[in-house]
Amino acid sequence: MSPRAACRLEALGFQQVYDYTLGIADWKAAGLPVEGDHSPTQVVADATRSDAPVATPDEQLGVAWARAQRTGRDDMIVVDCDGVVVGRLRDPVWQQSHDLLVAVVMELGPTTVRPNALLVPLVERMQKRATDLVSVTTPQGVLLGVLLRADAEQLIAGDPPDQIWEDCDGCPGHWSTQ
Incomplete structure (x- = not known):
């Protein structure tokens, strides 16, 4: 303000x-909370998940793969030491030697969206491009979470999201799974 x-x-x-x-x-x-009912439109933040596995460029691919497997995902967002999105891991990268560093094999510059972007047009673009996941970041590129197309489609259909916004004492809040 x-x-x-x-x-x-x-x-x-x-x-x-x-x-x-x-x-x-x-x-x-x-993606910080706002009050009022100025716009009833669904936005990306409404379906963003904070529980996506992340990797860092300096770790071995095998370590990242094991973490992805524990979460049931086959893709990961790569962040630097400040939490800024720098890459993405997904098939067929997992077929390479697990001794390689993530920095060597990651996709550079993955698409990111802001939490205040409109949800329906984004889902339509994801459907056209057969994209299942997109990173949600701050304007500075810091990872807030991921948007899974299936979650977004579920929300658009009227089902509640699998995550909630939690306020915490003295901070703006954070995303948490229910």
């Missing part, structure tokens, strides 16, 4: 007011 809005809220008696200098568009794009 703007400095003027923060000052006005403090004058009205609100005690925990912060000046978010990047603005509301960045706030929404980061």
Whole structure:
């Protein structure tokens, strides 16, 4: 919010007011909660999962594969030490030597979307391209989770998502599976 809005809220008696200098568009794009019913449209954040397995570029492919298998997934998002999405692992990469580093075999620059993107048009694009998964990131590229097309289609059909937004004391909140 703007400095003027923060000052006005403090004058009205609100005690925990912060000046978010990047603005509301960045706030929404980061998937942070907003109040009100300005737009009833479903967005990517409504179906985003935070439980996707991740790998780092400096680990061995075999270690990443074992982690993927434990979660029942055959694809992984690769993040750097700051959580920024740098790649993706999926078939046929798993057929290569498991002694190779993830950095050598990962797909570079996977498609990412923001949590405030409209859900229906994204799912339509995913269907046309036969894509089952897309990374959901902040505007700075930090991984928030993944959108599975099947989950999104389920939500569009009216079924509740398998994850919830959890507020925590003193932080903006985070995604959690139910």
